[in-house]
Amino acid sequence: MKVIIVNDPEEGGKAGFKEFKDAFDNGARCFGLATGGTPKTTYAQLRNSDIDFSSCRSINLDEYVGLSPENDQSYHYFMQQQLFNAKPFAHSDVPNGLAKDIDAECKRYDQLIKDHPIDFQLLGIGRNGHIAFNEPGSPVDGGTHEVKLTQSTIDANARFFDNEDEVPRSALSMGIGSIMAGKKIMLEAYGANKADAVAATIEGPVTPDVPASILQKHPDVVMIIDKAAASKLQKQY
Numbered sequence: 001m002k003v004i005i006v007n008d009p010e011e012g013g014k015a016g017f018k019e020f021k022d023a024f025d026n027g028a029r030c031f032g033l034a035t036g037g038t039p040k041t042t043y044a045q046l047r048n049s050d051i052d053f054s055s056c057r058s059i060n061l062d063e064y065v066g067l068s069p070e071n072d073q074s075y076h077y078f079m080q081q082q083l084f085n086a087k088p089f090a091h092s093d094v095p096n097g098l099a100k101d102i103d104a105e106c107k108r109y110d111q112l113i114k115d116h117p118i119d120f121q122l123l124g125i126g127r128n129g130h131i132a133f134n135e136p137g138s139p140v141d142g143g144t145h146e147v148k149l150t151q152s153t154i155d156a157n158a159r160f161f162d163n164e165d166e167v168p169r170s171a172l173s174m175g176i177g178s179i180m181a182g183k184k185i186m187l188e189a190y191g192a193n194k195a196d197a198v199a200a201t202i203e204g205p206v207t208p209d210v211p212a213s214i215l216q217k218h219p220d221v222v223m224i225i226d227k228a229a230a231s232k233l234q235k236q237y
Helices: 009-025 040-047 075-084 102-115 151-160 176-180 192-203 211-217
Strands: 002-006 030-033 057-060 062-064 091-093 120-123 145-148 170-173 184-189 221-226
Touching: 002 009, 009 040, 009 120, 009 184, 009 221, 040 075, 057 075, 062 075, 102 145, 102 170, 176 211, 184 192, 184 211, 192 211, 192 221
Parallel strands: 002 221, 030 057, 030 120, 057 091, 120 184, 184 221
Antiparallel strands: 062 170, 145 170
16 A cells, blocks of 8 residues: 655645656556545646547546436536536446436446446545544445435535425445446545544554545555545555
């Protein structure tokens, strides 16, 4: 596991872009993408770059159940705004949150990933060490599945909606097994509130209690973290 410590998210975005560019220059054409605040600085660098993704495929980690791609809280909408409008891919895949048959949609997404192996997977990390929506206790060999959101997540998301009744109660998420199948993985983490999760991921035991710790077993992982997120690491990197 390669650890890169930067001063702040802006510097992290530049480091993240370099990893994207190196992967692209070395033949990567299928990119696993993440949403949330963490990758925004990397996406900004990509938007302003000369990389041409028009012959590439993107496969996103997750999507809320019940939200249409046009809903401004959907992850599909987020990706359009943060990357796809400026840098379109030949194919951009996001789980279908409106699927009538959730089990069938999960199987379809797993087959998609199998048919198009991910060359470069971007991840964020939750405060409890979750990756995508794979919470503590998730199976390390799992595929795409529906995840019931915790009340704390629902409460946290309520500020983005007119009322709590509109907040999604579940999401579709790529499984840890699918994430680990990516040829190269880049995880970004910024801020002191991620320091415990980062330390457990890099230096703690591999345990289902910290889903991201399984990354220690992957042959090609780079962690881009700022000084605040690195503040509880015991070793020098």
